[in-house]
Amino acid sequence: MKKKNLKIVTMSCLMAFGAVSFQSCDDDDRILISIPSEVIDEFEMRYPTVSVVEWDWDDGEIVGEFHFSGFLPELDIYLRRPVEAEVFFTPYGKWICTEFDVTDYFSYPEREVIPGKVRDIIRKYLRRYELEEIILQESAGAPARYVVEFDDMDNPVIIDF
Numbered sequence: 518m519k520k521k522n523l524k525i526v527t528m529s530c531l532m533a534f535g536a537v538s539f540q541s542c543d544d545d546d547r548i549l550i551s552i553p554s555e556v557i558d559e560f561e562m563r564y565p566t567v568s569v570v571e572w573d574w575d576d577g578e579i580v581g582e583f584h585f586s587g588f589l590p591e592l593d594i595y596l597r598r599p600v601e602a603e604v605f606f607t608p609y610g611k612w613i614c615t616e617f618d619v620t621d622y623f624s625y626p627e628r629e630v631i632p633g634k635v636r637d638i639i640r641k642y643l644r645r646y647e648l649e650e651i652i653l654q655e656s657a658g659a660p661a662r663y664v665v666e667f668d669d670m671d672n673p674v675i676i677d678f
Contacts, residue, residue, distance in 0.1 A: 584600065
C-alpha cells in the first residue's frame with residue numbers, strides 16, 4: 518500500500534514539474550505589452566540617458582528594468598558605476614518609485630552612495646548573516662530608503678536615511 522501511495526505521489530510531482538517546465542519553454546508565453554505613452558514620457562524625463570528598458574506588468578503596476586549610472590537629483594547621489602534598476606509606474610503614468618541595486622558599492626569607499634551610518638547598521642548584521650542585497654529606493658517626497666537583505670533572514674532590514 519505504501520509503495521502504491523509513493524508511486525502516485527511521485528507521478529503527480531513529475532507531471533506537475535513537466536507541465537511547468539514545458540510551459541516555460543513555450544514561445545507563446547512571451548507577451549508583447551503596450552506601454553502607455555505617459556509612462557514612456559515620464560521615464561525619459563527621469564532617465565534621459567537610458568536607452569534599453571525591459572517593460573513588464575506586475576500586480577497592476579508597470580515595471581521597467583534597466584541599467585543606470587549618473588546623478589539622482591532627488592537623493593543628491595551620483596552612481597559612478599552602472600547598477601541594475603527597476604522603476605515602477607501606475608498604468609496612468611504616475612511614477613511610484615525606483616529601486617537601484619547598490620550592493621557592489623558596499624565594498625567600495627564611496628560614502629555618498631551608502632553613508633557611514635547605514636554601513637554601520639549593515640556591519641552589525643554581518644556578524645551573524647551574509648549580505649545578499651542592498652537596494653537604494655527613491656520615492657516621491659520620501660527620504661532615501663535602503664532595503665538590505667541577508668541570507669537566512671526572513672525579513673529585510675529597512676533603513677530610512
